[in-house]
Amino acid sequence: MGFDPVPYAIPFFILLIVIEMVWARRRSPTAYEPRDTLTSLALGLGSTAAGLASAGLVIAAALWLEQFSVITIGWAWWAWPLCFVLDDFNYYWAHRTGHRVRWFWAAHVNHHSSQHYNLSTALRQTWTGFIALSFLFRVWPVLLGFHPAMIAAVGGINLIYQFWIHTEAVGRMPRWFEAVMNTPSHHRVHHAVNPQYLDRNYAGVFIVWDRLFGTYHREQEGVRNHYGIVKQLGSFNLLWAAFHEWIGMAKDVWRAPWGSKLGYVWRVPGWTHDDSRETSDMIRAKWLGRE
Numbered sequence: 001m002g003f004d005p006v007p008y009a010i011p012f013f014i015l016l017i018v019i020e021m022v023w024a025r026r027r028s029p030t031a032y033e034p035r036d037t038l039t040s041l042a043l044g045l046g047s048t049a050a051g052l053a054s055a056g057l058v059i060a061a062a063l064w065l066e067q068f069s070v071i072t073i074g075w076a077w078w079a080w081p082l083c084f085v086l087d088d089f090n091y092y093w094a095h096r097t098g099h100r101v102r103w104f105w106a107a108h109v110n111h112h113s114s115q116h117y118n119l120s121t122a123l124r125q126t127w128t129g130f131i132a133l134s135f136l137f138r139v140w141p142v143l144l145g146f147h148p149a150m151i152a153a154v155g156g157i158n159l160i161y162q163f164w165i166h167t168e169a170v171g172r173m174p175r176w177f178e179a180v181m182n183t184p185s186h187h188r189v190h191h192a193v194n195p196q197y198l199d200r201n202y203a204g205v206f207i208v209w210d211r212l213f214g215t216y217h218r219e220q221e222g223v224r225n226h227y228g229i230v231k232q233l234g235s236f237n238l239l240w241a242a243f244h245e246w247i248g249m250a251k252d253v254w255r256a257p258w259g260s261k262l263g264y265v266w267r268v269p270g271w272t273h274d275d276s277r278e279t280s281d282m283i284r285a286k287w288l289g290r291e
Contacts, residue, residue, distance in 0.1 A: 016163075017119045032120070033116055037116075037118075043123065066147075084154040091204040092213075104132050107134060111126065128243070167184050170185075172219075180207065187201060191227050192227055194225060
């Protein structure tokens with residue numbers, strides 16, 4: 001389906017992780033935990049394998065949709081930046097849905113399951129994105145005339161950009177840059193489980209989407225960030241990290257009354273028909289009420 005820039009970036013990913021490890025040994029010894037890092041790397045390897053296994057089906061879906069496109073844009077130079085911005089807009093909504101709908105959260109949660117925040121965390125990617133049909137958020141621009149290979153290429157560039165923002169080694173960037181672009185500071189907010197930060201800063205490349213749609217939160221100085229998920233994983237088991245939310249969702253659906261079963265699939269993660277658990281919205285509301 002065209003040029004994929006991600007494999008060419010992998011050696012640089014590894015090099016940067018090694019450099020950050022050296023930095024962490026002197027400046028932040030707790031930034032890396034060997035078992036956690038190995039889990040992240042294994043999840044990244046598994047995600048690559050899963051992506052290769054499902055690539056043919058995604059390509060077939062894109063080519064099938066292409067026959068319904070309203071126009072054919074082709075490879076015009078101006079189409080590349082336009083496609084990149086549109087893809088990042090789509091990423092914002094895919095990512096936001098991945099936190100607000102449990103079905104999609106089940107595929108995305110493993111990216112957030114580490115209680116550490118370092119460059120290896122960026123490699124902690126899903127094995128089940130195809131099962132969740134998350135790719136539909138990104139592939140639909142073929143209907144507007146964008147070539148499937150162009151969409152795949154800009155999506156790869158988007159993914160590469162997001163690698164460097166998974167670090168505590170970089171502080172605040174210049175204000176003009178942080179007004180437009182996603183940065184380590186913005187993304188630390190997204191990965192933190194501090195109540196005020198929950199479900200904020202969904203951006204991929206451009207933080208402007210969060211500013212436009214009311215999900216932006218600035219990293220607060222003097223506040224220690226706590227990372228992971230609301231109910232921490234508590235395990236370095238690779239298969240549990242990859243599938244625990246799917247298992248939990250299946251159990252909830254099985255046990256739920258008939259009228260509530262779909263709620264455990266399509267409502268916000270943590271939702272219950274009897275309010276026996278707290279959602280991120282409830283945690284955030286309690287925290288705001290105490291201020």
